[in-house]
Amino acid sequence: MIVVGIDGHKNTHTLVAVDPLGKRLAELTVAARPAGHLKALAWLHGFGPVLVAVEDCRHLTRRFEADLLNSGHAVVRVHTRLMAGARRSARERGKSDPIDAEAVARVALREPDLPKACLDGPSRDIKLLVDHRRTLVAQRTAIGNKLRWFLHELDSELAVASRGLRRLCVLDQLAQALMRVTRCALRSPGQANCYPADKVLGLPHERHSLGVRKLAVLEAVRGSYDTATEAITRCCGKVVGKRQVEHLVQAAAVDVAAFYAARTPVPQGASTLLVLSVDGKGIVMRPGHLREATRKAAERAKRTFRTRLATGEKSGRKRMATLAAVYDADPAVRRPHDIIAPPGGRSTARIPRPGPRAQAKWLTGSVKHDPEHVIAAAFDQAQARDPQHRRCWVVLVDGARHQLDLIQAEAERRGVNIHIVLDLVHVIEKLWAASRCFHTPADPAAEDWIAVKAARVLRGCAQQAADEIRAEADHRKLTGDQRTAADKACQYLNNNADFVHYDRALAAGWPIASGVIEGAARHLIADRLDITGSRWSIPGAEALLNLRAVISNDDFPAYWNFHVQAEHRRLHPTADQADYKLTA
Missing domain, CATH: 3.30.420.10 (Ribonuclease H-like superfamily/Ribonuclease H)
Structure with missing residues (x-):
């Protein structure tokens, strides 16, 4: 062979x-x-x-x-x-x-x-893995023993157990114990110590740098805290936990009110409209952070079902946040058919004229303060834009009586003449609900019916439109339940009769829809604070709401510089060195 x-x-x-x-x-x-x-x-x-x-x-x-x-x-x-x-x-x-x-x-x-x-079969592969693990364990033990001897040489009081080096909290304690810097201080009886070197370095009070804080804010305002923590870990390593991110976000929002109080808006001409709009949006809160009335109502409520809410029932878990928007707009004169297509559809012979476009939009909101505070802040912003009251002030509302009373009281207190306009979108929604009394949900004729009523409202004949709806319900001999939606629409128009003069608003070029504040309610609150399963505390929700408003206003870079400078002044206030003596 x-x-x-x-x-x-x-x-x-x-x-x-x-x-x-x-x-x-x-x-x-x-x-x-x-x-x-x-x-x-x-x-x-x-x-x-x-x-x-x-x-x-x-x-x-x-x-x-x-x-x-x-x-x-x-x-x-x-x-x-x-x-x-x-x-x-x-x-x-x-x-x-x-x-x-x-x-x-x-x-x-x-x-x-x-x-x-x-x-050999798989036993050989297992043996190789076991041998490799044994080698790694031996190397880890040797490095740990060497590090413990080094620590003992640096400071004999730094005694660490053999397994203690595997815990992050022990490593953090060692880092804090070893990173001690001796510096000079200016001292005087009855006064806090002043450290000039700390002021020059500009370090924050906590352990996290300004870069980590800024990254935490930008990630937390657009996604969950878990997602923000993961993004920071990918960028910087495991330097911050979820609870610490929450605290950093709350600390970063403390200067929002002072920032806007110190800013002077760009002035506009007297012909430019000054538009204000206010709305409310509920946020699901933790039980201890509800308003007292909401908490008591939730305790008194008796649910029909154990596993779900019945029609008209509320869970009593939300706290209302108040939002406000202030913006400039050039007048844009329109006619009713520029807003609502006539029955049968709009022809292509004439292009509808566009409405006023929002400029220099400013948003604010609060879940901590009452609506009076937010409305006053909106009027402060408007006052800064038009201190002499030379411009036309237009206030868009959705018909909430409490907000209307607060707006009118604030305007009277400041001595400014305002023009209140009821949001047309809310009016059309009421008309759609009323159309269900006369048409089936899938009946195309309902759209033409609404077009006729809405056009009549836009011509300034809201009372006539309400009378026609009531007369049609009487003519069809609808019972109480059958005509409920129609009666509510008529009542809505009657209650807000002073604010539905759309013929004057269109002729003057005013906006008649509150799309700006409705969009703000969506992207300031719903897109972040309504994440599934989230429950908020008042400080956490307030901080995120303020920071999201700052970012929506395109003011975050300027605000961050303002916040850093304010934090530096709080940590290192200017002191008279003549009152101190140099002490090691």
């Missing part, structure tokens, strides 16, 4: 075939790669049945042995000590890969009881 000896290396394997008398027949060198193994197997196939002898260096030839065994070849292992005698008896002197491979083959001819190679 022909014997093939293999001398294995990291990059190449050398194969030499000898006959039963030890005469060299052929040799081959292949790469120690799967492609080289295939080439060697094809070369062996040309000799027929062969005995393959491999130098026993399993860390170099294990994969090659497995390929040989899987191909059906008999494989034996030759110890390196047995090869020395075979090289000395060979005719060719020296040492090379072919010589070593031939010596391996000659040993296989001479020694019949060589150990046979076999497949």
Whole structure:
């Protein structure tokens, strides 16, 4: 039988075939790669049945042995000590890969009881992983012991248990204990210490840098706190936790009111409209952060069902936040058919004229303060834009009586003449509800019915439209339940009769829809504070609401600089050094 000896290396394997008398027949060198193994197997196939002898260096030839065994070849292992005698008896002197491979083959001819190679199976892979883990554990132990000795050398009181270095809290305590800086202080009896070096460095009071704080604010206002923490970890490592992010956001919002009080809006001409709008939006709160009336109402409420709310029932978990918007707009004169398409649809002969466009929009809101505070803040912003009251003030409302009373009282207190306009969208929604009394939900005629009534309202005939709706309900002899929505629409128009003079508003170019404040309620509150499962405290909701308003106003870069400077003044107030003495 022909014997093939293999001398294995990291990059190449050398194969030499000898006959039963030890005469060299052929040799081959292949790469120690799967492609080289295939080439060697094809070369062996040309000799027929062969005995393959491999130098026993399993860390170099294990994969090659497995390929040989899987191909059906008999494989034996030759110890390196047995090869020395075979090289000395060979005719060719020296040492090379072919010589070593031939010596391996000659040993296989001479020694019949060589150990046979076999497949290790998954146990070998497990052993490699276990050995690697054991090595890593030993390295970790050695590094930990060395670090503990270093700590003992620095300060003998820094005693750390062997497993203590695996805990992040212990590492934080060590960092705080080691990072101590001795600096000079200005001291005086009865006064706080003044550290000039701290003032020059401008470091914050807590451990987190200004960059981490800014990143925490930008990530937290647009997504959940978990998402914000993950984003900070990807950028900076594990430097802050979820609860710490909440505190950083609340600390970053403390200067919003002072920032806007110190800003002077860009003045506008007397012909530019000054528009104000107010709305409310509920936020789901924690039980201890509800208003007292809401909490008591929730305790007194008796639910019809155990697992869900019945029609008209409320969970009593929300606290109303008040939002306000102030913006400038150039007048845009329109007609009713620019707003509402006539019955049958609008023709393409005339393009509808656009309405006033909001400019220099400013948003604010609060869940902590009452509506009076937010409305006063909106009037403060409007007063800063028009201190002489030379411009036309237009206030858009949705018909809430409490807000109307507060707005009118604030305007009277400031001595400003305002023009209140009821939001047309709310009026049309009432008309749609009324149309269900006369048309089925899928009846196309309902749209034409609404177009006629809405056009009449836009012409300044709201009372006539309400009378027509009541007369139609009487004509059809609708019962009380059947005409409820129609009566509510008529009552809504009658209650707000002073604010539905849309003919005057369109002729003067005023806005008649509160889309700005409705959009603010969505992107200031709903997009962030209405995340599924969220329950808010008053400080947390107030901070996010204020910061989202600052970002929506495109004022965040300027506000952040203002906040950093204000924080620096709070931490390092200007002191008279003559009152202090230098002490180490």
